[in-house]
Amino acid sequence: MNIAERYIRLAHGIDAHVPHFIDGYSGPQEWADKTPRSPAELLKEAQAFLQAVEDVPDAGRREWLGTQGRAMHTHARVVAGQQVPFAEEVRGLYDIDPLTAPxxxxxxxxxxxxxxxxxxxxxxxxxxxxxxxxxxxxxxxxxxxxxxxxxxxxxxxxxxxxxxxxxxxxxxxxxxxxxxxxxxxxxxxxxxxxxxxxxxxxxxxxxxxxxxxxxxxxxxxxxxxxxxxxxxxxxxxxxxxxxxxxxxxxxxxxxxxxxxxxxxxxxxxxxxxxxxxxxxxxxxxxxxxxxxxxxxxxxxxxxxxxxxxxxxxxxxxxxxxxxxxxxxxxxxxxxxxxxxxxxxxxxxxxxxxxxxxxxxxxxxxxxxxxxxxxxxxxxxxxxxxxx
Known part of the structure; x- marks a missing residue:
């Protein structure tokens, strides 16, 4: 299974638990697998994906997939019932810090x-x-x-x-x-x-x-x-x-x-x-x-x-x-x-x-x-x- 397929299958698994996570998809329909996976299975799959990304040869592609993968890992943690503080959630999902105004x-x-x-x-x-x-x-x-x-x-x-x-x-x-x-x-x-x-x-x-x-x-x-x-x-x-x-x-x-x-x-x-x-x-x-x-x-x-x-x-x-x-x-x-x-x-x-x-x-x-x-x-x- 290539890295894109792994990415897309993991995203569809999370979308089954996080409504509207997928905003649009136009790839192979056989990859759009929303077969129910338990939160523990999703978390394990997200961790394995992050390890697999390290082997992507193109540096720009590797960074992009890794950052997206960390967002999916954060979603998997939340789905699994882990208590994630809001600021940590924002950093994990979006790769940014939450900003407020005095x-x-x-x-x-x-x-x-x-x-x-x-x-x-x-x-x-x-x-x-x-x-x-x-x-x-x-x-x-x-x-x-x-x-x-x-x-x-x-x-x-x-x-x-x-x-x-x-x-x-x-x-x-x-x-x-x-x-x-x-x-x-x-x-x-x-x-x-x-x-x-x-x-x-x-x-x-x-x-x-x-x-x-x-x-x-x-x-x-x-x-x-x-x-x-x-x-x-x-x-x-x-x-x-x-x-x-x-x-x-x-x-x-x-x-x-x-x-x-x-x-x-x-x-x-x-x-x-x-x-x-x-x-x-x-x-x-x-x-x-x-x-x-x-x-x-x-x-x-x-x-x-x-x-x-x-x-x-x-x-x-x-x-x-x-x-x-x-x-x-x-x-x-x-x-x-x-x-x-x-x-x-x-x-x-x-x-x-x-x-x-x-x-x-x-x-x-x-x-x-x-x-x-x-x-x-x-x-x-x-x-x-x-x-």
Whole structure:
């Protein structure tokens, strides 16, 4: 049994115990074996896999498989009933440290954000009113998304190339804990879902579509399928594992995606010009919303801090909701929606913030060509942090 097959069989064994661990798989179906294995058997299998990885000759492939293998070993420990402290869990699953924010820094950042919001009333009321003024009707989301995707694809093709035959479909969904999702389907195809539980604000739509599509998740998956699976025969890349270091790099790529194809000032001009006209929204409201979003960037690590409150400090859900309401300046409904994501995904919340910082730093050092490398080459969070 080759190393890719061992990797894929172990992942499917864990997925039988950890729902949604496998985000996408397009390899041989005979390897997708979810025959029930006991926790003890899984733990033994994970340990044996880590030993087998040491014999992989290619250093980059060996490091990537080893890091992914340690995540699966951590899952196996949890499944086996071992008590793994939350910080150790995050390090084991994602190859990163959990980051939190001191309350005095959050208070200062929240005050600056409040001063940037127009109007009167509480910060939450002002933000909700402004968000309502720039929200798209559900019937308009896909219509407005079409020209955005066309332009993002054109720029991605010019800067980073795209494999021939890549494509995705896009759908509106409800009752989800996330705002958007890319489902990798294999054969260079994806499905992108946009959640309409809350109205979709126009100023966030280019970033959402870049994140999930061009040059984000869909682009990375298509390039790695082409370069690694078809080009090198590394079949482990036919598998996307959600709760693993792979996601730190994926979310780091996706959260930086829009900046890699369009400067901030150009995004602003696009939104207040062509896209405002297309959607029938007031350009001044769009500018005010963008200004508020920019001011909000210093309110960092809210979800990560909330996760520590919940899983490490054993605070109640109501305490966490109040924290999210206050520092995100959102309604109770939105705060509970955020809590449901944290409940559902635990330490995954760190993939966005830590992944973003790692990829941004790498691009600052290596330019957009470095971003193109990350789209095509297997890297680990700790490996990226060393560069």
């Amino acid at each position: 309350l005095d820094e959050l208070d200062s950042a929240l005050k600056a954000f409040e001063e940037a919001l127009p109007g009167t009333g509480s910060v939450t009321e002002r933000l909700e009113r402004l968000r309502d003024r720039v929200a798209l009707k559900n019937d308009d989301v896909l219509r407005v998304a079409n020209p955005i995707l066309h332009e993002l694809r054109r720029r991605t093709l010019d800067l980073y190339g795209l494999p021939e035959g890549e494509d995705f479909t896009i759908h509106l969904v409800t009752d989800k804990p996330w705002s958007g999702y890319n489902w990798p389907l294999g054969n260079l195809q994806s499905r992108i879902d946009i959640n309409t539980d809350f109205p979709v604000p126009l100023p966030g739509l280019p970033n959402l579509l870049a994140h999930e599509g061009y040059p984000g998740h869909h682009t990375e998956n298509a390039h790695k399928e082409t370069e690694l699976v078809r080009g090198r025969g590394w079949q482990e890349h036919q598998l996307q594992l959600l709760y693993s270091p792979q996601s730190v790099i994926a979310e780091g790529i996706a959260t930086n995606a829009l900046d890699m194809v369009m400067p901030e000032k150009e995004v602003q001009a696009w939104l207040t010009g062509e896209l405002a006209q297309l959607s029938g929204l007031d350009p001044q409201d769009i500018l005010a919303f963008q200004h508020a979003v920019k001011a909000r960037e210093d309110i960092k690590h809210i979800s990560g801090t909330a996760a520590v409150m919940l899983y490490q400090d054993a605070q109640s859900e109501d305490e966490v909701v109040n924290f999210l309401k206050h520092y995100n300046a959102v309604t109770e409904e939105r705060a509970r929606h955020s809590l449901s994501f944290i409940r559902h995904h635990r330490g995954y919340v760190y993939t966005y913030t830590v992944g973003h910082a790692l990829v941004k730093k790498y691009v600052e050092q290596h330019g957009k060509a470095g971003f193109g490398e990350l789209l095509k080459q297997p890297v680990t969070p700790s490996g990226l942090s060393r560069q």
